[in-house]
Amino acid sequence: MYDYLVVGAGLFGSIFAYEAKKRGHSVLVIEKRDHLAGTMYTENQDGINVHKYGAHIFRTDSDKVWEYIQQFAEFNRFTNSPVAIYKDELYNLPFNMNTFNKMWGVKTPEEARAKIDEQVKEAGITEPKNLEEQAISMVGTDIYEKLIKGYTGKQWGRPCSELPSFIIKRLPVRMVYDNNYFNDKYQGIPIGGYTQIVEKMLNGIEVKLNTDFFENREEFESCAKKILFTGMIDEYYDYYYGELEYRSLRFEHERLECENYQGNAVVNYTEYEIPYTRIIEHKHFEFGCQGGKEGSIPHTVITREYPATWQRGDDPYYPINDEKNNSLYEKYRKLADDEGKVIFGGRLGMYRYFDMQTDIIAALELVDKEF
Ligand code: FAD
Numbered sequence: 001m002y003d004y005l006v007v008g009a010g011l012f013g014s015i016f017a018y019e020a021k022k023r024g025h026s027v028l029v030i031e032k033r034d035h036l037a038g039t040m041y042t043e044n045q046d047g048i049n050v051h052k053y054g055a056h057i058f059r060t061d062s063d064k065v066w067e068y069i070q071q072f073a074e075f076n077r078f079t080n081s082p083v084a085i086y087k088d089e090l091y092n093l094p095f096n097m098n099t100f101n102k103m104w105g106v107k108t109p110e111e112a113r114a115k116i117d118e119q120v121k122e123a124g125i126t127e128p129k130n131l132e133e134q135a136i137s138m139v140g141t142d143i144y145e146k147l148i149k150g151y152t153g154k155q156w157g158r159p160c161s162e163l164p165s166f167i168i169k170r171l172p173v174r175m176v177y178d179n180n181y182f183n184d185k186y187q188g189i190p191i192g193g194y195t196q197i198v199e200k201m202l203n204g205i206e207v208k209l210n211t212d213f214f215e216n217r218e219e220f221e222s223c224a225k226k227i228l229f230t231g232m233i234d235e236y237y238d239y240y241y242g243e244l245e246y247r248s249l250r251f252e253h254e255r256l257e258c259e260n261y262q263g264n265a266v267v268n269y270t271e272y273e274i275p276y277t278r279i280i281e282h283k284h285f286e287f288g289c290q291g292g293k294e295g296s297i298p299h300t301v302i303t304r305e306y307p308a309t310w311q312r313g314d315d316p317y318y319p320i321n322d323e324k325n326n327s328l329y330e331k332y333r334k335l336a337d338d339e340g341k342v343i344f345g346g347r348l349g350m351y352r353y354f355d356m357q358t359d360i361i362a363a364l365e366l367v368d369k370e371f
């Protein structure tokens, strides 16, 4: 009899397992995939750490989170500065003076502001009600048409006019020449990839890979005094109230025998007609391209990311936190509140758009509550 069964060896489950063991509890971790680390998993392929489930860039504003994660890896100084390609034009992201200069030829913040204001006025938007209106009110119609409309439409599988505004509010708009995608105080990639973080957390803890909770539910339910479940909460309840919706993704990895394919870690393809949203070139996350000098890797690995409709059995990636799904989740959460033995955690158990830092914060909150 273990003190805890942890279902899922992603970041959330692994933090909990690590903290439980540290406090003297016995823990069994089960994971249905054939590897550790969940969605942030990286795999070393001939010297390149490949982000198997899409680009993962660690960032946080919290000293506590930054200190916590550094126990398990050393981070480099990577700054995410993606570019966007629309037809034969290339723009800097996030939307900043470099973008405005390329789009309109403007040079000063005042000129850029005037251009945006003029386009917002023409569109007649005063109170944005959806993502389309929100985007136009932030950056005007030209940028919306070229850099947002197509990308967002394919990413979420529906038009911007039917999506909530908050999705686009994640992106900064800057009146300075600064291509840093994030505003956080700390940012970087763990040198040597993400998987080592979970390997260190789970060091000395019993882990069973290729083990699905639902294939042996009764046995697993009776093998521990308490369970932390980081899989899908609706699946745990056998979809009693119906299915929560997700967006799924398909990743196409390719090794190329050239040193430098696209000159940047992340390139977004914003026109609707191109079926993938972005191509990532993994070596640039860890500066593996030094123009043939020491530290250079002669080949490269790229990944095309295709958005996909999610169906039961597919990998769930982005929860669709609209009103309908959020109120369905609330029903499951009420069931969960009545459980004595099972706790739900992580992006699937809590049905949240967690990035790694918010996942860590939520896991540490649970640790405080539980112990
Ligand atoms: P997961 O990593 O999903 O872990 C849950 C684990 O449970 C999985 O390994 C799953 O296989 C396992 N499991 C599920 N059901 C069962 C079952 N029945 N039995 C056994 N095991 C089960 N965050 C950032 O901070 N920066 C980024 O740049 C970033 N980019 C992202 C890009 C993409 C495409 C995606 C999808 C996410 C990104 N994130 C990013 C978010 C980040 O991946 C998550 O915050 C983090 O990985 C969540 O960890 P978790 O443990 O909550 O969930």
Ligand code: UDP
Residues within 6 Å of the ligand: 084, 093, 147, 148, 149, 151, 152, 155, 167, 168, 170, 171, 268, 270
């Ligand atoms: N987005 C866009 N064009 C881009 C990049 C992002 O329209 O070139 C929109 C898109 O709707 C996306 C949202 O901005 O879902 C948030 O972007 P972010 O990069 O945070 O997406 P994520 O990391 O969640 O994939």
